[in-house]
Amino acid sequence: MPNKSYSIEHNNISDILHWIDKGTIGIPEMQRPFVWSTTQVRDLIDSLYRGYPIGFIVTWQNPDASLKMGGKGQNKEIIIDGQQRITALSAALMGKEIVDDKYLKKRIYISFNPITEEFATRSAAIAKDPKWIPDISIFSQPNFDEFEYVVNNSERLGLPGNELNKIIQKVKSISEAEIGVIKLDSNLPIDQVTDIFNRINQKGTRLSSADFAMSRLSSDLSHHGNDLRKEIDYFIQIYRDKNLAANIKKMDTEFANTEYYQHIAWAEKEHTSIFDPDFGDLLHISLGLGFLRGKLSQLVSLISGRDFEKQTYTEEAMTRAYQKFDEAVQYALNESNFHRYVLLLKSLGILDKSFAKLPDSYVNFGYILYLYLKKNTDFSNDQIEKYTKQWILMTALVKRYGSSPESGFDRDLRLISEANENNQLPEFFERTISQNLTDEFWNLTLPNNMEAQTTQLTNWRIFQMSQIHAKSHAWLEKDKFTADTINEQGNVHHIFPKAYLRKNGFKQNEYNQVANYVWITQPRNLEIADRAPKDYMADAETIKYHSVENDKENAIPVTLKDYDYHQYKQFLDERRNLMAQSIRELFESL
DSSP: OOOOSEEEEEEEHHHHHHHHHHTSEEOGGGGSOOOSOHHHHHHHHHHHHTTOOOOEEEEEEOOOOBOTTSSBOOOOEEEEEOHHHHHHHHHHHHOOOEEOTTSOEEOOOEEEETTTTEEEEOOHHHHHOTTSBSOGGGGGSTTOOHHHHHHHHHHHHTSOHHHHHHHHHHHHGGGGOEEEEEEEOTTOOHHHHHHHHHHHTTTSOOOOHHHHHHHHHHTOOTTSHHHHHHHHHHHHHHHHOTTHHHHHHHHTHHHHTSHHHHHHGGGGSOOOSSSOOOHHHHHHHHHHHHHSOOOHHHHHHHHTTEETTTTEEBHHHHHHHHHHHHHHHHHHTOHHHHHHHHHHHHHTTOOOSSSSOOOHHHHHHHHHHHHHHHHHOOOOHHHHHHHHHHHHHHHHHTTTTSSOHHHHHHHHHHHHHHHHHTTOHHHHHHHHHHHHSOHHIIIIIHHHHTOOOOTTOHHHHHHHHHHHHTTOBOTTOSSOBHHHHHHTTOEEEESSOHHHHHHTTOOHHHHSOGGGEEEEOHHHHHHHTTOOHHHHTTOTTTTTTOOHHHHHHTTOOGGGGGOOGGGHHHHHHHHHHHHHHHHHHHHHHO
16 A cells, blocks of 8 residues: 555644634645635535535645754745635635735635525625624624624514524534545655646636745745745736835835845836746746756745755755745846846837736846846856847747746756856857857758748747837838837738638638738738739839839848739748748847
């Protein structure tokens, strides 16, 4: 029989809520937006009242780190499945406030009708109705007097005193209901804990390593883990919506007065969609910069005190890890560093997160690399920017972080740091780039990779970046640039109009090819209509701003003016090569 990696206990709900109050169990969702609806909370309470099971919660206690003078550290147990249920119970039964998606604290009121034994979320009508108890949390208050309540309310509620008392006892007994607690073995590694969660919770929310890392941070008070978690979380929220800043400062006044908040206060002033990381991205960036590692499961082990050399957990290792992580977070969220990286991305031709952009993994690694070079080398700013931009573009073009970004981060951070230690970093960059971006890549592989339909294709986005970087004019326009057309939500036009190709027997997967796309203004698109290129390119009004240079800016073959549907496939091959050439020009200009 295999060794069990867990134990099962049954605890009263009141005990679990008491442990959370005392801080024995960590439940980060108490400080983050509550996602359940009030109807879900009502249904949960109703199930318990009727004696129905409400599932298990799953907890995991990190291995206790050995202290220098002997003994063990007291790591908080973390609820990794069931956080929403426990938060709901705390809100409904104990009257605890929850945090909504605007970071405002509010109460959830669950009302009860003792005659019909029905639960409901409190409404204005229920609050005025004498037959309802508007808030069941009154039964859990320390100064609640049952006898006095029955005497004062039995007539209003329309029940004899003894019957009302029985029903109150039944409502109160909800907090004494048992709930199963699956306790995962403290020696289970993070990836196994995550796997167990996802197997238990196959139809629900998936637990990511980033969620787990944030939970682990929130459970640490002695090394400022929870402060770091809040700094990351609040930064993201405020950076995306500065109006949330006032709510967060009001909700969490104590944290708002710390250095951790002051460090991110600049996020209240602005936002750009060019670089808009989430908390998982910032964890990866801080892990990469601070520890030269790529896997978030390693971050959980490190801040739990894992000493990889001694194969054990120590308080000393934990303290050291938190110091490194803290330093990395501050460096990554430094206003100057962040701004300069945004400007770097902008100069690369990245416009926003919808059109001219790259997958997050490439931009995230680019920020790690930028910060690493700034912190650990004596390169000039121009050198740092050149190597960072070239690396971002090269890795995106060859899909270096496509299938397993974390493993790719791990490998490249090791290679980069080793090259730096040997004073061979420029040679490493040049060698790696030349090995990947060969003439064969530019002339054969890249054009072949452009054979796709979706505008989500990374290479199509990089082609747009090459146009923005070169300050290209929109096709068939005099004063409008590609960047203007994208910003104004212009049209991605089919050079060979799709209605024209469809009429001549072409299928959707044939006419919807990225090599057939070009940014164009709405008026010009209407003029082109559904005509063959050789027809609309002979229309003096349509091509009044046409030029050979304008064709080149948009990677349009000069022979397009002679083409109809018979030459469509030839056109696609020609344009893919021209698009690849534009991307190459972008890279070689860096």
